[in-house]
Amino acid sequence: MNRYMVLLKHDLRNMARDPLLLFMLIGPLLLILAVRTGSAYGTDLLQSAGSFDLLRYTDLITVFMMLLIPILIGTMTGLFILDERDEQLIGLYAVTPIRKQGYFLYRLALPTLLGLAMSTLFLLAGGVAQRQFENMGVLGMLALEAPIFALFLATAAANKVEGLALSKIVSLTLIGAIVAYFAPEPWQLLAVALPTYWPSKLYLEGASVGGDLAWTTAALVTGFLYHLLILYVLLRRFLQRID
Amino acid sequence: MIQVKELKYTYPRKKQQTLRGLDFEIGAGEVFGFLGPSGAGKSTIQNILVGKLQNYEGAVHVFGQEMKKAGVDYYERIGVSFEFPNFYGRFTALENLNHFRSLYRNRDAEPMALLESVGMSQAAHTKVEQFSKGMKMRLNYCRAVLNDPEILFLDEPTSGLDPVNTAMLKRLILQRKEAGTTVLITTHNMQAAEELCDRVAFIVDGEIKRIDTPHNLKLRGGERKVRVEYEGDQGRSSEDFALDGIGDDARFLELLRYRQIITMHTLEASMDQIFIDVTGRSLV
Amino acid sequence: MRMWRMFLFDIRFQWKHGFYLIYSLICIVYFGILYFVHEDYVEKSLILLTFSDPSALGLLFAGGIILLERGQGVMGSLFATPVRIREYVLAKCLSLSCLSVLAAYAIHLPIGGWPVSPVHFTIGVALTSSFFTLIGIWTAVQCRSINSFILLTQLYVLPFVLPLAGYLDWMHSPFMALLPTHGTLILLDGAIRVVGWQETIYAILSLVLWIGGFGWLTNRAVLGTVRKLDGGKSHE
Numbered sequence: 196m197n198r199y200m201v202l203l204k205h206d207l208r209n210m211a212r213d214p215l216l217l218f219m220l221i222g223p224l225l226l227i228l229a230v231r232t233g234s235a236y237g238t239d240l241l242q243s244a245g246s247f248d249l250l251r252y253t254d255l256i257t258v259f260m261m262l263l264i265p266i267l268i269g270t271m272t273g274l275f276i277l278d279e280r281d282e283q284l285i286g287l288y289a290v291t292p293i294r295k296q297g298y299f300l301y302r303l304a305l306p307t308l309l310g311l312a313m314s315t316l317f318l319l320a321g322g323v324a325q326r327q328f329e330n331m332g333v334l335g336m337l338a339l340e341a342p343i344f345a346l347f348l349a350t351a352a353a354n355k356v357e358g359l360a361l362s363k364i365v366s367l368t369l370i371g372a373i374v375a376y377f378a379p380e381p382w383q384l385l386a387v388a389l390p391t392y393w394p395s396k397l398y399l400e401g402a403s404v405g406g407d408l409a410w411t412t413a414a415l416v417t418g419f420l421y422h423l424l425i426l427y428v429l430l431r432r433f434l435q436r437i438d
Numbered sequence: 439m440i441q442v443k444e445l446k447y448t449y450p451r452k453k454q455q456t457l458r459g460l461d462f463e464i465g466a467g468e469v470f471g472f473l474g475p476s477g478a479g480k481s482t483i484q485n486i487l488v489g490k491l492q493n494y495e496g497a498v499h500v501f502g503q504e505m506k507k508a509g510v511d512y513y514e515r516i517g518v519s520f521e522f523p524n525f526y527g528r529f530t531a532l533e534n535l536n537h538f539r540s541l542y543r544n545r546d547a548e549p550m551a552l553l554e555s556v557g558m559s560q561a562a563h564t565k566v567e568q569f570s571k572g573m574k575m576r577l578n579y580c581r582a583v584l585n586d587p588e589i590l591f592l593d594e595p596t597s598g599l600d601p602v603n604t605a606m607l608k609r610l611i612l613q614r615k616e617a618g619t620t621v622l623i624t625t626h627n628m629q630a631a632e633e634l635c636d637r638v639a640f641i642v643d644g645e646i647k648r649i650d651t652p653h654n655l656k657l658r659g660g661e662r663k664v665r666v667e668y669e670g671d672q673g674r675s676s677e678d679f680a681l682d683g684i685g686d687d688a689r690f691l692e693l694l695r696y697r698q699i700i701t702m703h704t705l706e707a708s709m710d711q712i713f714i715d716v717t718g719r720s721l722v
Numbered sequence: 723m724r725m726w727r728m729f730l731f732d733i734r735f736q737w738k739h740g741f742y743l744i745y746s747l748i749c750i751v752y753f754g755i756l757y758f759v760h761e762d763y764v765e766k767s768l769i770l771l772t773f774s775d776p777s778a779l780g781l782l783f784a785g786g787i788i789l790l791e792r793g794q795g796v797m798g799s800l801f802a803t804p805v806r807i808r809e810y811v812l813a814k815c816l817s818l819s820c821l822s823v824l825a826a827y828a829i830h831l832p833i834g835g836w837p838v839s840p841v842h843f844t845i846g847v848a849l850t851s852s853f854f855t856l857i858g859i860w861t862a863v864q865c866r867s868i869n870s871f872i873l874l875t876q877l878y879v880l881p882f883v884l885p886l887a888g889y890l891d892w893m894h895s896p897f898m899a900l901l902p903t904h905g906t907l908i909l910l911d912g913a914i915r916v917v918g919w920q921e922t923i924y925a926i927l928s929l930v931l932w933i934g935g936f937g938w939l940t941n942r943a944v945l946g947t948v949r950k951l952d953g954g955k956s957h958e
Contacts, residue, residue, distance in 0.1 A: 355789050
């Protein structure tokens with residue numbers, strides 16, 4: 196554990212040069228705060244302005260924002276890894292006792308834990324989410340999404356520029372939430388390939404009145420296994436690439 | 439071609455001067471070497487001469503013009519190769535050269551011919567991201583001479599090159615010189631400097647300790663002696679003999695005749711040794 | 723002309739790094755989303771989307787290109803040639819505007835059909851894209867890492883998003899009218915209505931002035947990192 200503390204300390208000291216940690220902490224916190232205050236005041240404002248009724252979309256906003264947290268954290272981590280690779284820093288870690296595996300374990304554990312913590316905070320304190328049993332499963336999947344996005348960027352992009360371009364694609368996975376919310380049943384199949392679809396689906400199933408327990412269980416099990424599969428594939432590809 | 443008088447330079451927000459009053463002149467068609475350990479101020483000099491640092495004191499004239507007043511057209515007439523070669527990785531060697539060539543007014547150079555001259559015509563259509571350091575160094579040289587520059591700045595041109603390619607690069611540099619190009623080399627590779635340069639300047643702590651031809655430096659620094667190592671009665675021993683009149687030196691002849699000689703070397707100084715003698719510093 | 727050659731090279735660079743491919747994908751996804759959006763909201767959604775994505779893509783991408791070029795040290799080689807900073811910056815603005823305009827049309831045509839005034843729409847996207855490209859370059863030059871770059875751009879961009887609130891009738895403030903993005907929204911509105919010539923002149927003038935200002939800042943910032951390392955007198 197000691198070695199990882201060294202890395203963490205290094206990151207803390209490096210905050211000024213690369214505000215990764217800062218960003219991963221403050222970004223989601225701001226998001227949660229914005230949703231909390233926004234949901235309180237936004238409804239009145241929008242109603243008086245004659246725009247659409249925000250309340251009707253509470254569930255959509257919830258899934259949208261809860262997906263945004265791992266996307267944010269995962270993208271930052273992925274870009275950070277690319278930055279370190281561009282500067283050939285990863286090679287440096289490889290010859291220290293931490294080794295490459297240790298380095299990546301640390302790099303991926305941090306967003307996983309932070310993502311989990313922030314997602315939990317959002318669901319509990321965001322002021323929009325429903326308290327429901329399904330959220331446990333939702334959180335489990337969300338925790339895996341930050342490392343998935345980070346690894347996706349780190350394997351698919353050859354450098355920072357491509358990483359930035361691909362981060363657009365990562366943001367696009369948000370449509371998983373939109374499809375799960377809006378699309379009629381057969382069209383939903385279009386989005387099953389997106390990991391983000393599954394936690395959204397699970398949450399919405401739980402939140403809908405008269406949700407089907409069988410469906411909920413199916414979404415939970417399939418989604419979770421699917422997340423693990425993606426993570427495994429990406430991790431393998433990544434480790435092959437850095438050797 | 440280049441005249442420098444009383445050149446002093448202090449980096450912004452630094453107290454200590456990096457260059458402390460340099461004087462030198464470099465003639466047209468000369469190959470001039472700056473030798474010194476890292477941190478001595480070599481790259482500062484290069485950066486001043488290529489116009490990247492302008493807040494210097496003293497006078498720096500290149501092509502008869504004060505560097506501070508040099509416009510962007512100055513870059514039409516010089517070529518610069520950096521120690522760390524850099525290209526667009528996603529583009530091929532040829533594409534890179536074509537792009538850099540397209541930025542000059544003089545676009546007569548044939549990138550393909552240049553690649554051939556450094557033995558890289560095979561790799562012309564390979565993406566640079568797949569190149570080794572040595573290949574990038576050679577491509578780097580091609581890039582620097584694309585505009586057929588009047589002055590060529592080379593920073594550690596032989597670093598990362600194997601002996602064969604080092605020899606090839608030296609040949610190319612000497613060809614440039616024949617064609618009238620002035621070449622400035624910064625390096626800490628003494629051997630390369632000795633073989634290439636008409637004159638070298640030793641730089642330590644922002645000062646030029648000596649400027650001379652490699653030949654003169656060697657003459658001055660060395661001793662006209664020969665050191666003989668032989669198998670003595672109590673194991674190996676060695677003795678030095680002056681070269682003048684060595685044919686009549688009885689002790690020398692005795693050693694040659696009756697002892698088993700292990701090595702025999704004249705004590706002309708290596709450039710490294712001269713550098714240490716002159717500056718009191720080692721090169722690394 | 724050197725400008726033109728640099729522009730073409732930038733386009734190829736962006737092509738080779740997958741910008742065009744990724745934007746094709748993004749456009750398809752946007753098409754998918756807009757397809758499901760209710761008729762009453764489509765027009766506004768289109769304009770908001772055009773505002774927030776194709777028009778602003780330069781922010782992220784220009785910065786990324788700068789960080790990469792500097793990180794790989796290409797800038798050193800580049801500015802050892804007679805390239806002028808303004809040519810370099812302008813080439814980035816134009817090439818990314820090109821991508822912006824293409825993407826904007828790719829999103830707009832299949833959903834909204836041909837804009838009412840293609841001239842307004844195109845100029846709006848191109849000028850806005852150039853403006854955000856300049857901010858991207860200006861920010862990237864001051865940053866060491868990609869994450870600090872993203873953090874800073876988000877901060878810098880914040881005020882320029884304000885006119886959106888006015889556009890959506892959420893709140894109004896005379897201050898917003900000073901921002902270039904107010905002009906952007908006017909010009910983008912050319913997609914759905916006829917924009918008067920006074921408004922047009924005001925919008926274009928506002929954008930051009932802001933572009934001029936940030937162009938000057940960017941030029942100075944780039945100059946300081948690649949040509950005049952010690953802030954010496956400019957000879958550009």
